[in-house]
Amino acid sequence: xxxxxxxxxxxxxxxxxxxxxxxxxxxxxxxxxxxxxxxxxxxxxxxxxxxxxxxxxxxxxxxxxxxxxxxxxxxxxxxxxxxxxxxxxxxxxxxxxxxxxxxxxx
Amino acid sequence: xxxxxxxxxxxxxxxxxxxxxxxxxxxxxxxxxxxxxxxxxxxxxxxxxxxxxxxxxxxxxxxxxxxxxxxxxxxxxxxxxxxxxxxxxxxxxxxxxxxxxxxxxxxxxxxxxxxxxxxxxxxxxxxxxxxxxxxxxxxxxxxxxxxxxxxxxxxxxxxxxxxxxxxxxxxxxxxxxxxxxxxxxxxxxxxxxxxxxxxxxxxxxxxxxxxxxxxxxxxxxxxxxxxxxxxxxxxxxxxxxxxxxxxxxxxxxxxxxxxxxxxxxxxxxxxxxxxxxxxxxxxxxxxxxxxxxxxxxxxxxxxxxxx
Ligand code: FES
Ligand SMILES: [Fe+2]
Numbered sequence: 335x336x337x338x339x340x341x342x343x344x345x346x347x348x349x350x351x352x353x354x355x356x357x358x359x360x361x362x363x364x365x366x367x368x369x370x371x372x373x374x375x376x377x378x379x380x381x382x383x384x385x386x387x388x389x390x391x392x393x394x395x396x397x398x399x400x401x402x403x404x405x406x407x408x409x410x411x412x413x414x415x416x417x418x419x420x421x422x423x424x425x426x427x428x429x430x431x432x433x434x435x436x437x438x439x440x
Numbered sequence: 441x442x443x444x445x446x447x448x449x450x451x452x453x454x455x456x457x458x459x460x461x462x463x464x465x466x467x468x469x470x471x472x473x474x475x476x477x478x479x480x481x482x483x484x485x486x487x488x489x490x491x492x493x494x495x496x497x498x499x500x501x502x503x504x505x506x507x508x509x510x511x512x513x514x515x516x517x518x519x520x521x522x523x524x525x526x527x528x529x530x531x532x533x534x535x536x537x538x539x540x541x542x543x544x545x546x547x548x549x550x551x552x553x554x555x556x557x558x559x560x561x562x563x564x565x566x567x568x569x570x571x572x573x574x575x576x577x578x579x580x581x582x583x584x585x586x587x588x589x590x591x592x593x594x595x596x597x598x599x600x601x602x603x604x605x606x607x608x609x610x611x612x613x614x615x616x617x618x619x620x621x622x623x624x625x626x627x628x629x630x631x632x633x634x635x636x637x638x639x640x641x642x643x644x645x646x647x648x649x650x651x652x653x654x655x656x657x658x659x660x661x662x663x664x665x666x667x668x669x670x671x672x673x674x675x676x677x678x679x680x681x682x683x684x685x686x687x688x689x690x691x692x693x694x695x696x697x698x699x700x701x702x703x704x705x706x707x708x709x710x711x712x713x714x715x716x717x718x719x720x721x722x723x724x725x726x727x728x729x730x731x732x733x734x735x736x737x738x739x740x741x742x743x744x745x746x747x
Pocket of ligand 1: 373374383385411414415417
């Protein structure tokens, strides 16, 4: 029997935590766990409502709207939670929608 | 006053993944794939439409709407309307025939809210899909998913609603069928029609320019809207809200998202509009009921989830 791996997600600004099964999208898993630690919009990488900053941990993403995640933001750990597949436990910060301070080019 | 603008002709939607989008619009909405071009764009239609296509999907880095087009009565209307738009001080670009497959020349311009619109008069007509024009049967077999019958309208968010009203009503000949007015008397929503439909395009006030809220497709009945809701659950498609009814236009509706986060609507029923009808007014104090007639309150997403 293969026990599915789960990753723990800590949302520091909301002091909430939930777990995401390996291979599942972060926001999708949060909704299934009936948690409200990240804002939910389109769930498709288009609207930017679920924008987070990953402070610790590994992940990969599906394609995200350039309007919300510019290249330098992606490098700084910003991502759209609806497109994020965690690869380890993560420490994240939510509520970065329309956070203009992150959008300026470095 | 009618100026020769006939109906919504097409909308070009940007998507992050063309294959996922194709599956969504074809298998779930039930649009029919008609063609593709060397830019990688995919051309789709709903089955009752006589023109070859009404939805164009294009892969891009940023979801949203490239442009929405209206079909006009004839080529002469294009030139006279282009001239009138230019007289407002706006730039009109003429795109040559064939720039979109099997479509005639298009007059393209950016409206005061920042959205790109175009007018055209000629597009290849392939007729209703799967139905003969002589002794036609009621409907074709082999339709998929929600079996959307037509591309109906778009709703967009932007800042300069009064500028759009002048352009669409006074120049392009649309009627203002419905509006939402805030306590200071400012318009915060416009529902505009070039036909008997309750709306062919709508705008809601928003600080940013050029935001896309949804593209909407018509279904025949409330039962079809409920079936659409079932299909959304069966396919684990991202839901926004519904099934419910709008106060504005009174359509029965459900909102959901395509795989790139562009909002779609399918709806049935709703009011009609003749040119002698007075504009219907909703007050902003009742905005919740105006948008979602049953819940009587807005979900936050309706105002913030845009592409
Ligand atoms: S919910 Fe819209 S981008 Fe994630
Ligand atoms: Fe709509």
